[in-house]
Amino acid sequence: MRSPLPDYLLEVVDACASDRSGALADYIPDLARADPERLGVALSTIDGEVYAAGDVDVEFTIQSISKPFVYALAIQDSGLDEVLRRISVEPSGNAFNELSLEAGTGRPYNPMINAGAIASHALVVDGLSSEDERVERVLEAFSELAGRELHVNEAVFESEMSTAHRNLGIAHMLRAQGIIEDDPEEIVRGYTRQCSIDVTARDLALMSATLANSGRQPQSGRRIIDPRVVRQVLSVMLSCGMYDAAGDWITTVGIPAKSGVSGGVIGALPGQLGLAVFSPRLDEHGNSVRGVQVCERLSADTGLHLM
Numbered sequence: 001m002r003s004p005l006p007d008y009l010l011e012v013v014d015a016c017a018s019d020r021s022g023a024l025a026d027y028i029p030d031l032a033r034a035d036p037e038r039l040g041v042a043l044s045t046i047d048g049e050v051y052a053a054g055d056v057d058v059e060f061t062i063q064s065i066s067k068p069f070v071y072a073l074a075i076q077d078s079g080l081d082e083v084l085r086r087i088s089v090e091p092s093g094n095a096f097n098e099l100s101l102e103a104g105t106g107r108p109y110n111p112m113i114n115a116g117a118i119a120s121h122a123l124v125v126d127g128l129s130s131e132d133e134r135v136e137r138v139l140e141a142f143s144e145l146a147g148r149e150l151h152v153n154e155a156v157f158e159s160e161m162s163t164a165h166r167n168l169g170i171a172h173m174l175r176a177q178g179i180i181e182d183d184p185e186e187i188v189r190g191y192t193r194q195c196s197i198d199v200t201a202r203d204l205a206l207m208s209a210t211l212a213n214s215g216r217q218p219q220s221g222r223r224i225i226d227p228r229v230v231r232q233v234l235s236v237m238l239s240c241g242m243y244d245a246a247g248d249w250i251t252t253v254g255i256p257a258k259s260g261v262s263g264g265v266i267g268a269l270p271g272q273l274g275l276a277v278f279s280p281r282l283d284e285h286g287n288s289v290r291g292v293q294v295c296e297r298l299s300a301d302t303g304l305h306l307m
């Protein structure tokens with residue numbers, strides 16, 4: 001029998017398309033040029049079956065959705081103890097671009113905010129690696145997670161670097177605190193390239209389904225992330241993935257998630273599926289308005305909520 005899922009996803013997309021609230025991110029000049037009307041949702045089961053509706057093959061830069069995956073690489077490459085010594089796992093309650101360093105330890109509150117993600121990037125490969133090696137490692141891992149070769153969007157990278165004063169400021173503070181030991185400008189360049197990797201909603205559904213599948217990519221069957229690392233990553237996504245809207249998200253949608261300023265949102269339901277929505281207009285927290293709405297509907301209609 002044909003699955004009713006594609007028709008259902010189309011209904012959800014149609015129902016959410018009329019909401020034109022929110023605004024494009026414009027602190028990265030190139031993102032303000034996105035088509036605000038785009039809306040797509042893709043869902044991958046842990047068996048690698050992908051269901052999709054709307055603009056699921058349009059490329060956009062991954063932005064903060066890169067953070068949980070690079071956190072996973074940092075743990076795999078540098079070890080959990082070393083990562084925890086430098087990055088905490090507490091919700092910050094602040095916006096993603098605040099410095100948010102924990103009193104006493106000087107660690108960024110968590111790896112989902114920019115400060116923690118910049119620190120994670122520095123721990124990829126082994127903390128002694130070069131800028132190019134770190135970016136190469138991230139690109140290769142993301143390509144395996146998505147099941148196709150991904151690339152850095154150099155135009156978005158250049159655009160973000162032209163206004164990256166906050167992230168540069170954060171990286172210099174991290175260097176002063178000894179959280180990162182490399183050149184802060186190199187780390188911010190690598191981190192910004194990591195955020196500028198082009199993906200589609202279909203790619204992101206497979207990437208999140210890999211988390212839902214204990215680290216094994218559902219289509220290739222390859223183990224990319226260790227199951228214990230997946231547990232750490234999903235836990236941090238659940239408490240910190242939607243920034244200062246994390247509490248709202250947990251109560252309404254109720255699954256580990258991550259958003260990005262180009263309009264993507266991913267969610268992973270362990271043992272079942274990964275989902276991804278793309279729609280560029282953002283709310284005041286920097287989360288996609290229609291992305292959150294689509295997930296709320298899916299959760300209400302299909303009982304995705306973990307509790």
Ligand code: DON
Pocket residue numbers: 062063064065096097114160167192195259260261262285286287
């Ligand atoms: O560092 C930044 O500000 C961006 N490259 C990523 C921020 C982001 O996606 C926040 N998400 N909502």
